[in-house]
Amino acid sequence: MLFNSLDFAIFLPIVFGLFWTVGRYSAKVQNWILLIASYIFYGFWDWRFLSLLAFSSAFDYFVGAALYKQQDNRKRKMLFWSSVAVNLTLLGFFKYYNFFAESFVNAFSFFGQQVSLGSLQVLLPVGISFYTFQSMSYAFDIYRRELEPVKDIVPFMTFVAFFPHMVAGPIQRASFFLPQFLTQKKFSYELAAKGLKIMLFGFFMKVVVADRLALYVDAVYGNVDMHTGWSYMVATLFFAFQIYGDFAGYSLIAIGCALLFGFYMSPNFNRPYFSGSFRVFWSRWHISLSTWFKDYLYIPLGGNKGTKARTYANLFATFLISGLWHGANWTFVVWGALHGAYQIIERTVNNTVKIKLPKAVSIVLVFALTCIAWVFFRAATVQDAFQIVGTMFTNLGESVHIGDIGIFAFSVTGILMLLLIEISMEYYPNVTLLNHRQAPVRYATMVVMLAWIITLGVFDGSQFIYFQF
Amino acid sequence: MRKLFAKIAVILVLLAAFDVLAGVVLDWLRDHSPDGRYYKTKYSLEACDEDVVVIGSSRGEINYVSQIIEDSLGMRCWNASRGGQGTPYFRAIQEGVLSRYAPKIVILNIDDNDLETQPNYEHAGVLRPFYQSHPEIRPILDKTSPFEWLLLKSRLYAYNSSYYYLIRPYFIQGLDGKTSDKGWKPRLEKMNVEINGDLEPEPNKVPLHPESVALFDTLVHKFQERGCKVFLVVSPNFGRTVSASSAIEYLRKTSRERDIPLFIYSNDTAFITKPGYYVDPDHLNVEGAQIFTQHLIRQIKPLVHSNHLSQHVDTVR
Incomplete structure (x- = not known):
């Protein structure tokens, strides 16, 4: 179900x-x-x-x-x-x-x-x-x-x-x-109400953002060979938000649903695309799995207790296995390997170079490299992924595939809405409409969100991406 | 718990009120659309009374020039085709048309997909804004999901994802064809490709989908039952010969059994080898559409008053 x-x-x-x-x-x-x-x-x-x-x-x-x-x-x-x-x-x-x-x-x-x-x-x-x-x-x-x-x-x-x-x-x-x-x-009324609000935001992320973006992403990634570098860039950017909306949305629905029955679950996402480093990224993305692998694999392997080389080997092995956990395909293994490599490079650079990049630059850099890794996560085969990355870097082309302009416009709107909400949560945590002190604001926010979901959500019964893992 | 249910009830009442208000605005936008997709669908369901009606998907919409058909046959013509649609949409439009009148001639543009793949009722969801006002199309839309009838009580749901195409005609007109084009959607661009060597070989045979076939049979049967003269047409594709697909074989069989003329252009080298006629491999541009329509109407014209239609099966050169 x-x-x-x-x-x-x-x-x-x-x-x-x-x-x-x-x-x-x-x-x-x-x-x-x-x-x-x-x-x-x-x-x-x-x-x-x-x-x-x-x-x-x-x-x-x-x-x-x-x-x-x-x-x-x-x-x-x-x-x-x-x-x-x-x-x-x-x-x-x-x-x-x-x-x-x-x-x-x-x-x-x-x-x-x-x-x-x-x-x-x-x-x-x-x-x-x-x-x-x-x-x-x-x-x-x-x-x-x-x-x-x-x-x-x-x-x-x-x-x-x-x-x-x-x-x-x-x-x-x-x-x-x-x-x-x-x-x-x-x-508890408070818990149940909180649960419903969390679920509401989860549904927004899933049906308004993720499922909408999936329509474009599937069209581009499903026809490798036929698109320009620009199109792959747009599709990969969309996929970054699709998988976030899909999985974070699912997690929020699960957490909210558990609260309805009085159960607390630990959070799974914490606005990961605002991370200025990969270490921070993995403390904000799929937190429950990262913690599981850290506690039951990375630390038993020795964690960071040994030499630097041993620590890096443990780190790389953990990410490689985490990649394989995501699916029985070499694309996931490469994805895991890339994230392992990112972490090792980041630690090495931090230990040797003492220059601190401005936060905004770090965020963009981490996001860009994460997107490159997402290409491997989304592509059907490793060959396809290399072809897509190659096309993005060597042959941008002159046009971008738009497909149905209505779908494209709603996709962009969904991302902008999500970003707006996330920026407000990240940098202005006191500005909260769903939990506003004044009841009319809270009610209006909930009605608008519900209306938004009904009117711009995709209701094609699409699966959550992480069900396959 | 009572507090929770009370607050949920308040939110649902507010949502319902918002839904009704939004519905009034959205229905107004739909009903007053100067052109575009909603104008076209509304016209097809509620107002068209032309002698000739063309029904098909994007190839129906783009390849058939209504004005040429009118001028050649001396009858009024409306192109009710719509891009991205298949047999469920065709059936819904048929119900809308036949609930008011029976056209003299119906040209059905049928693609392989229409008979070989599962009917996509979800695509016919573009008709949702008309569900409440058109009981005749409800059985088709109800197949989208078991609770569609319930969901469609909401006007916001009925207009799900439709805003762009609903609002666009108020700012930019003619992108889906002008009203004077009578349903035809002209495409001006020219495809910039040549055939390198031979034409693509005949694609592998795909079995027919029984549900799609049943929808198609009903489509043909209902038009014939109401005395409409039906013409079946398979449009050309650039660089690809399709003459023996399961769908085409079924169309041939239908043509023979039901005495319906069938025109197969998907193996006509006068069209499939001319890149200048196309906007993309599946759709003709204005020049191609004009030549194609003229050619087709020359074939159809002598048959309009004929009583022995089946002799004219496969009339392509």
């Missing part, structure tokens, strides 16, 4: 009503309602994969319990690695089998050897990368003795499957999020 679907518009009020009426007397009933609702939500895509979700959750629940009881370090390690192995095997099989099989065959044929590995018609379960990571964090936290296991399996299963964030995050750390399922929720 998609957030931007009528199914969800019917589903959410029903679950909300049940949760706060039938479930209001006990945390147990509340968890059962959310668990059933989450499985229905997920089952709308493909009910067959519910078993996978249930298996992954149940396995980590039992590993967590065993880990906690076990005192022998060797056995604890074995239990911990069994959780990692099972989750990564599920992820590896469903998401990466064909990718690795194909790459293996290609690598051999490059050296003149013919190897045959059958490709499987494997359907990618939606959100598998998110819920396996979420589930794994439980075993991690118990292994590191940062969390006690839950006694009841229902809160744990609900924590993994909680519908607002199950399919595309934000990935919540077990130690932060799971305890919230153990206490009974009391309805």
Whole structure:
């Protein structure tokens, strides 16, 4: 079920009503309602994969319990690695089998050897990368003795499957999020109202900005060979805002939706395109995933505790794996590698050159380099990406593809609106219309935003980009 | 919780009021449009009474010169085609026209896409502003989504994404053809490409889409049932021969079975090899459209009063 679907518009009020009426007397009933609702939500895509979700959750629940009881370090390690192995095997099989099989065959044929590995018609379960990571964090936290296991399996299963964030995050750390399922929720008007306002802005980012931009971006990136460098530049700029609107929009809807049920989630985006460095960028972009990789991969690899070379190697490896996590395609690996390289270069330059660029220049520079990396993220193949980047730098051409001028005009309007809102949030945080002291201003803002969504949103039931990851 | 619902109710009431007010303004803009897309659709649904009606997508809109048809046949002509549309839109326009009168002649410009791909009801969403005032087109638009009938209670939703084309004619006129062009959208540019070597080979056959075929059958059947003389035309593409696609074969079959003349220009070298006739590989420019329309009407003219139409199938040189 998609957030931007009528199914969800019917589903959410029903679950909300049940949760706060039938479930209001006990945390147990509340968890059962959310668990059933989450499985229905997920089952709308493909009910067959519910078993996978249930298996992954149940396995980590039992590993967590065993880990906690076990005192022998060797056995604890074995239990911990069994959780990692099972989750990564599920992820590896469903998401990466064909990718690795194909790459293996290609690598051999490059050296003149013919190897045959059958490709499987494997359907990618939606959100598998998110819920396996979420589930794994439980075993991690118990292994590191940062969390006690839950006694009841229902809160744990609900924590993994909680519908607002199950399919595309934000990935919540077990130690932060799971305890919230153990206490009974009391309805709070303030929380619910805040949640609805956050959801409203999320829908604006998704249907007014991201889905509108997608129409242009798809037209250009879907026809590599046919466009000028200028067109690729515009399409890439649009894509930068499309993916931001899409994913940040989804995250806001998820966070707002969780608040409706009294759950707090950590934020996932913090106006990343105002970053003056890549280090800052990654503390503002997909924060939940960056934190996950930092805590469960970068630091266990040694983090920045070793030599400079070792730190850089850890950093690069983390970004490479993060790239691969995004999708079974070399384009994502190159994207990750580019961001790894950006960070290493940035650190090296900062350590050697003592010149500080003006903030505005740094922001533009980081944004421009991020856009180059986005080309690899969006292109269908690495060859296409290189061709696009090459065309942008060597053959700008004389014209820009506009396509339908109405769509183009609304795309630009969407970006400008988003920028205006983000600039105000970044530099004038006290200017807030949605939370204005005076009720008429608040009401007017909400009505205008709703009207804007209805009138300029794209309602073609488009998927969120991050569902595929 | 009561407080939350009360405030949501207030916002919804305010939104509904805003929607109604905005709807009044938007409907006024639609109804008084001096030309452009909404003028054209409104005219097709509500006012056209010409003897000859042309229906098609962008190739219908750009390739058929209404004035030439009028002058040659001595009948009034309206080109009701619209770019980016397919069989769902054609059917909706048909319902709008037939609810008022039956034209004497209907020229249907059919592309391969119209029969080989799934009908795109979403594209016919450009008709949403007319949903409330035109019950006859509702069954077509209701197929866009199960709750379309409910969503279309909102005027803001009905005008979703339409503002640019709704407002433009008030500032710039004639971009979608002048009113005096009677639905034809002339394109002045000339394509700057030559054929390097041979024509593109016949594309691979794509199976027909049953839903599109059913829509097309209904389209033809309903016009014939009302006594309209139907002519099927396949427009030329530059540099590409298409003569045996599944769609064209189906058109041939329809032509034979229903006694309808069919004119296939997609393999006519007099058109497909002349870059000077085109604005892009799929659309003719003014010169190409004039020559094409003249040629087509020369073929059609003797058939207008004929009772044995099927003899004239595939009349291309």
